[in-house]
Amino acid sequence: xxxxxxxxxxxxxxxxxxxxxxxxxxxxxxxxxxxxxxxxxxxxxxxxxxxxxxxxxxxxxxxxxxxxxxxxxxxxxxxxxxxxxxxxxxxxxxxxxxxxxxxxxxxxxxxxxxxxxxxxxxxxxxxxxxxxxxxxxxxxxxxxxxxxxxxxxxxxxxxxxxxxxxxxxxxxxxxxxx
Numbered sequence: 001x002x003x004x005x006x007x008x009x010x011x012x013x014x015x016x017x018x019x020x021x022x023x024x025x026x027x028x029x030x031x032x033x034x035x036x037x038x039x040x041x042x043x044x045x046x047x048x049x050x051x052x053x054x055x056x057x058x059x060x061x062x063x064x065x066x067x068x069x070x071x072x073x074x075x076x077x078x079x080x081x082x083x084x085x086x087x088x089x090x091x092x093x094x095x096x097x098x099x100x101x102x103x104x105x106x107x108x109x110x111x112x113x114x115x116x117x118x119x120x121x122x123x124x125x126x127x128x129x130x131x132x133x134x135x136x137x138x139x140x141x142x143x144x145x146x147x148x149x150x151x152x153x154x155x156x157x158x159x160x161x162x163x164x165x166x167x168x169x170x171x172x173x174x175x176x177x178x
Contacts, residue, residue: 008035009032009035009040010032010035010036011101011102011154012032012153013029013030013031013151013152013153013154013158014032014042014144014149015029015030015151015152015168015171015172016028016148017149017150020148024078024133025044027046028044028046028047028168029044029046029158029167029168029171030042030043030045031043031045031154031159032140033099033101033132034099035140037137037138038137039134039136039137039138039139039140041133041134041135042078042132042133042134043077043078043086043088043107043133044075044076044077044078045075045077045088045127045129045158045164045167046167048073048074048075048076048164049073049074049075049076052130053069053070053072053074054069054071054073054074054128055072057074057128057130058114058118061085063118064118064119065118065119068118068119069118072128073127073128073164074128074129074130075128075129076129076130076131077129077131077132078131079131079133080132080134081132081134084109084132085109085128085129086108086130086131087108087113087117087127087128087129088105088106088107088126088127088129088159089106089107089113089125089127090105090106090123090126090156091104091106091123092123095108095110095112095113095116096108096110096111096112096113097110098110101154104156105154105156105159125159125160126160127160150175152174153174155170155171155174158174
């Protein structure tokens with residue numbers, strides 16, 4: 001494999017191929033937030049935290065909240081920085097340290113967006129995640145070259161769907177449309 005990115009997949013989904021043996025990524029849909037010569041950053045969008053609730057999360061980090069946090073599901077964004085809290089969201093994008101992924105999607109992990117989400121003053125569309133997925137320089141490129149992942153265009157409908165259990169199947173149906 002060469003030392004250059006063949007094609008960036010920033011702003012795309014990568015989907016674990018059926019039968020991928022790594023339990024961190026089996027049947028996952030990962031939104032690629034950044035992909036360049038220094039590596040790649042992604043967020044898994046279809047794994048719910050088995051125990052943690054939105055209320056517990058905001059109480060644990062000491063952010064004042066209202067009862068709206070009871071409706072927030074906490075997702076497992078990946079095995080990297082497992083205590084890092086990320087918000088994958090639609091507009092607005094003026095949060096401190098917001099990484100714009102597509103014209104309609106951003107990733108933030110600053111306190112200002114967490115405070116806004118906790119009191120229903122944040123973006124209308126969002127998911128809260130613990131952890132992220134990361135790849136070193138050219139690591140994701142090599143995995144894509146070895147067909148460990150399938151890729152397709154991002155669908156905000158799938159990102160923000162309430163039923164995480166069907167996101168992988170729905171994203172698989174997008175393969176070939178990209």
